[in-house]
Amino acid sequence: MSMTSGPPTPQDGEVGVAVIGAGYWGPNLVRNFLNCDRTWLWAVCDLDEQRARTVVGKRSSIEVTSRFEDLLADDRIEAVAIATPAATHLPLALAAIEAGKHILVEKPLALSAADARTIAEAAERAGLVAMCDHTFCYTPAVNRIRDEIAAGHLGRIQYVDSVRINLGLVQRDTDVFWDLLPHDLSILDSVLPAGTGPVAVSALGVDPIGAGKPCVGYVSLLLPDDAIAHVHVSWLSPVKIRNVVIGGSLRHLVWNDTDPTQRISTYERGVDIAEIEDEDEQRQLMFQYRTGDMHAPALTDAEALQSLVRDFATCIREGGTPRTDSWQGVRVLEVLEAVDRSRAADGVLVPVR
Ligand SMILES: NC(=O)c1ccc[n+]([C@@H]2O[C@H](COP(=O)([O-])OP(=O)(O)OC[C@H]3O[C@@H](n4cnc5c(N)ncnc54)[C@H](O)[C@@H]3O)[C@@H](O)[C@H]2O)c1
Structure with missing residues (x-):
C-alpha cells in the first residue's frame, strides 16, 4: 500500500x-x-x-x-x-x-x-x-421557471399562487412568516423580471395553538401591471405541500416540489378575451378557452447548495x-417588514418600501 x-x-x-x-x-x-x-x-x-x-x-x-x-x-x-x-x-x-x-x-x-x-x-x-x-433559487426547478419566464413562454405573468405548509418546527426566535416566506420572496425575486417585484402587501397571521407568534399565515402581494401573488405558509399542516402555480397570458406553470417525477409542468390551457362587434354594432367581450398540451420537462438532480x-x-x-x-437579501427583508406592518394593522394593504 x-x-x-x-x-x-x-x-x-x-x-x-x-x-x-x-x-x-x-x-x-x-x-x-x-x-x-x-x-x-x-x-x-x-x-x-x-x-x-x-x-x-x-x-x-x-x-x-x-x-x-x-x-x-x-x-x-x-x-x-x-x-x-x-x-x-x-x-x-x-x-x-x-x-x-x-x-x-x-x-x-x-x-x-x-x-x-x-x-x-x-x-x-x-x-x-x-x-x-x-x-431554493439554485434548484433545477427554479432555474427552469426563470428560463421559461425569461424566454417569454408564459407570456405576461398574471398571478402566482404558492402553498408552503407542513408540520414545522415552532421556532423560538422567529415566526412562520420570517421562517418560510423568505423562500417564496427570494424565488419571486429570482424568477420575475427585474422591477416587477411586490409593491404592496396584505398579511394575516394566526396563532391557534398559543405559541406566542403566528404559526399560520396568508400573504397577498400586489405586483405591477395588475398582477398578484399569494403565499400561504404554515407550521401546523399535517401534510407537506410545496406547490406553486404561475399564471401567464400564454401558459401556466405548476411546480410541485414534493413530486420528484414531475416537479414542473407547463399547461397551454387558459382563457383569452376577444372584443367582437355584435349585429347591432355593440362591442362585446368574448371569452375563448384555450386547450393544449401539458409538458413536463426533465430536470437534473443537481443539489442547489452545490450550485x-x-x-x-x-x-x-x-x-x-x-x-x-446581498441586495436580494435587502429586497426580501423590505417585503418581510411590510408583512409585519400589515399584520400589525389587521391585514391592511401597506406599500413595500
Ligand atoms: N438556507 C436554508 O434553507 C436554511 C435552512 C435552515 C436554516 N437556515 C438559516 O441558517 C441560520 C442558522 O440556523 P440553524 O437552524 O442552523 O441554527 P442552529 O441554532 O441550529 O445553529 C446555529 C449555530 O451557531 C452557533 N453560534 C451562534 N453564535 C455564534 C458565534 N457568535 N460564533 C460561533 N458560533 C455561533 C451556535 O452554537 C449553533 O451551533 C439561520 O439564519 C437560519 O435561518 C437556512
Whole structure:
C-alpha cells in the first residue's frame, strides 16, 4: 500500500473558505464546500467547539475553533459562510468585511432591511462578494421557471399562487412568516423580471395553538401591471405541500416540489378575451378557452447548495454578481417588514418600501 505524504493542500484557484455555525444548517455548507472543486475548506467555527469537531469528523485536518477572530486573522481564509442565528448576522458579517473576507450569509441576511443594507453597502465599498443563502433559487426547478419566464413562454405573468405548509418546527426566535416566506420572496425575486417585484402587501397571521407568534399565515402581494401573488405558509399542516402555480397570458406553470417525477409542468390551457362587434354594432367581450398540451420537462438532480457555493466561488475568482446577492437579501427583508406592518394593522394593504 502506498502512502501519500503530508496533509492535502488547495489546488490552484480554489477559494479558501471557513464556515461559522455548526448547528442545523452549517453542516450542509461544510459538506458542499468540501465537495466543490472551486473551494478549499480550512476551518469550522462554533461557540460550541465540540459541535464543530463533530461536523468535520475526528480524522479531518480541517481546523476547528470557537473564536471567530481566529478565522478573521487567517490569511488563507478568503471567504466566510455565516450559518449562525439571524441576530448575529450583522456583527459577524461586518467584522468579516472589515477583515477583507467575502461573505455568504444565511437567510435572513439580517434582522431588518436597514441592517441588511448596511451589510450590502459595506461589502460593495470594500469590493467584496456578499451573498445571501436563498438556496431554493439554485434548484433545477427554479432555474427552469426563470428560463421559461425569461424566454417569454408564459407570456405576461398574471398571478402566482404558492402553498408552503407542513408540520414545522415552532421556532423560538422567529415566526412562520420570517421562517418560510423568505423562500417564496427570494424565488419571486429570482424568477420575475427585474422591477416587477411586490409593491404592496396584505398579511394575516394566526396563532391557534398559543405559541406566542403566528404559526399560520396568508400573504397577498400586489405586483405591477395588475398582477398578484399569494403565499400561504404554515407550521401546523399535517401534510407537506410545496406547490406553486404561475399564471401567464400564454401558459401556466405548476411546480410541485414534493413530486420528484414531475416537479414542473407547463399547461397551454387558459382563457383569452376577444372584443367582437355584435349585429347591432355593440362591442362585446368574448371569452375563448384555450386547450393544449401539458409538458413536463426533465430536470437534473443537481443539489442547489452545490450550485450556490460554486456561484459564490466563481464570482470571487472571476468577478460578477451572485444570483442571490446581498441586495436580494435587502429586497426580501423590505417585503418581510411590510408583512409585519400589515399584520400589525389587521391585514391592511401597506406599500413595500
Ligand atoms: N438556507 C436554508 O434553507 C436554511 C435552512 C435552515 C436554516 N437556515 C438559516 O441558517 C441560520 C442558522 O440556523 P440553524 O437552524 O442552523 O441554527 P442552529 O441554532 O441550529 O445553529 C446555529 C449555530 O451557531 C452557533 N453560534 C451562534 N453564535 C455564534 C458565534 N457568535 N460564533 C460561533 N458560533 C455561533 C451556535 O452554537 C449553533 O451551533 C439561520 O439564519 C437560519 O435561518 C437556512
